[in-house]
Amino acid sequence: MTPDEALAGGAQGPEILGKLTGVVLDVLAGGAAARGGPLPTGGPEEVGRRLREACEPFLPEHGTGAEESLRTLVRAAAEGAADPADPRCAGHLHCPPLAVAAAAELAAAALNQSLDSWDQAPAATALEREVCWALAALVYPGRAAPDALVTSGGTESNLVALLLARERAPGVRVLCGANAHHSVRRAAWLLGLPEPVVLPCPGGRLDPRTVDTALSAGRSGPALVVATAGTTDEGLVDPLPELAAVARRHGAELHVDAAYGGPLLFSDRLAPRLDGLASAVSVAFDLHKLGWQPVAAGLLAVPDSGLLRPLELRADYLNAGDDTEAGLPDLLGRSVRTTRRPDVLKIAVTLRALGRTGVGALVERCVDAAEECGALVDAHPELRRRHGPVGISTVLFRPVAADRLPPEEGDALVAEVRRRLLAGGEAVVGRAVAEDTAGCARLWLKATLLHPGVTGAELAGLLELVARTAGTATTKGTV
Secondary structure: OOHHHOOOOOOOHHHHHHHHHHHHHHHHHHHHHHHOOOOOOOHHHHHHHHHHHHHOOOOOOOOOOHHHHHHHHHHHHHHOOOOOOOOOEEOOOOOOOOHHHHHHHHHHHHHOOOOOOHHHOHHHHHHHHHHHHHHHHHHOOOOOEOEEEEEOOHHHHHHHHHHHHHHHOOOOEEEEEOOOOHHHHHHHHHOOOOOOEEEOOHHHOOOHHHHHHHHHHOOOOOEEEEEEEOOOOOOOEOOHHHHHHHHHHOOOEEEEEOOOOHHHHHOOOOHHHHOOHHHOOEEEEEOOOOOOOOOOOEEEEEOEHHHHHHHOOOOHHHHOHHHHHOOOOOOHHHOOOOOOOOOHHHHHHHHHHHHHHHHHHHHHHHHHHHHHHHHHHHHOOOEEEOOOOOOOOEEEEEEHHHHOOOHHHHHHHHHHHHHHHHHOOOOEEEEEEEEOOOOOEEEEEEEEOOOOOOOHHHHHHHHHHHHHHHHHHHHOOOO
16 A cells, blocks of 8 residues: 555554644644634635635545645645634634644544444443443432433434433423524424424523423423523523422423533532533533533433433344343444444543543633623623623623614624624624513624633733724724
């Protein structure tokens, strides 16, 4: 085999991989320097044009070699990337991964274990079990046999949670708040369940009294209440103890989508925000948000491993009955996927490197940064924060100039400010629709802070950039 055809594994793989990794690191640095900010400039058309100009053809008749290919394509990807490690990249639940986790990701890719049968991933199988048990015990302390599944993220976790609820009670009725993640409604559709009952959430949180009324007025039969611990738009946590009590009183089950907020459990100071979580029959949480893992790193925890039994499936080439009886682990009941990469390795490496308290300290830094950002908005004469407490690490705000315009024009100004920042490659801020103090829906800019090293000066700089852009847009009369 030629050097360009060399394999990543085996005795010779690490040597070849080391050389190519050096090329990758070199072009990553060059691409980041050329980009010079959180986002490439020019918007979609210009970014696409530059990519084509640098990389065409995408299926050449003859290869250019491993090093040239890496230098060209990785450089183009890096130069045209959104960089979540830049403090001005604060638009989404998109974290900057820890270097130690990214290094473990390289090892996982080179080893290429497939977690659909033990003989394809012997040590990874054992590692996943141990890490899942440890994280499930964090969610369900004191339970005899809690367990967790590794998923691709909150969407898959919510899908599996509703699947398990359906298997326990066919035709189960799902109730969720208007603040719930869209994946809850999609999961019900995919599973053939009735369309979820979506309840209003004035103030951004699911009101237990609204749930109580809906359960009392709805048809009889099994019900699953879906609460959210860390809403996508505002980072708010539903009142979990009260919702658990309402569900229990009506004989309903509670699932909590804590994809965003679940990692608060790593912090002794912040874990009380999730009181009541252990009352849920299932809990989704991600470590590629407030866990600083490369995508993907999701989990679904349950209080007892027996609740996962409906996922069991027999495929003789993977988990023959006699193999299972002889002691080979059965992995098909650990996921709705078959081929599955060892995402647990990066999680395990991170947990060992930092420990629970170390991860918790990073979570606390982001939460504290959001509080500081909120205070900076409150003190800024040209910006206004949405009323109420700051979410987990999310701050909603808008230019004061938008409030001086008719509602539609004001919202158009907010949207224009965001797009100008994106087109100039200056900042990534999100957008969210939420009520103002008068109860009217308004468009807000959203800063989602997942950078554990962001400083107050960097936050102030981001806010000043937003204010300046709003001033320019207003002066030029583009809105």
